[in-house]
Amino acid sequence: MKDNNWKDRLSVVYSTNPDYQYQQKEEAEKETLPTQKQTLIVAIEKKNRGGKTVTLVKGFIGREDDLADLGKKLKTKCGVGGSVKDSEIIIQGDFKIRMADLLKEWGYRVKISG
DSSP, X not given: OOOOOGGGGTTOOOOOOTTOOOOOOOOOOXXXXXXXXXXXXXXXXXXXXXXXXXXXXXXXXXXXXXXXXHHHHHXXXXXXXXXXXXXXXXXXXXXXXXHHHHHHHTTOEEEEEO
């Protein structure tokens, strides 16, 4: 199926070449930095969550798949649920100290916020 979204071509000048293919910029996914060079921020948040506490891990630089794998490992080690959204790992509950210890054990540099 041909992708023919006119909104993607708003800034394109008309071409008379019938074989012309519109080229769209694709964002290159960042390469994942080694764990020793990553500085992750671990924080607790209650706002806009119905009074429930969640632990956030921010600052990961790399591919979304690697972030999802790290989130899965953290959820498994803490034995709770969570998700990965907007380049953040969200873990249900107050696990700030435990997550910081786990991340340090795996070779990450950790800053505890809040």
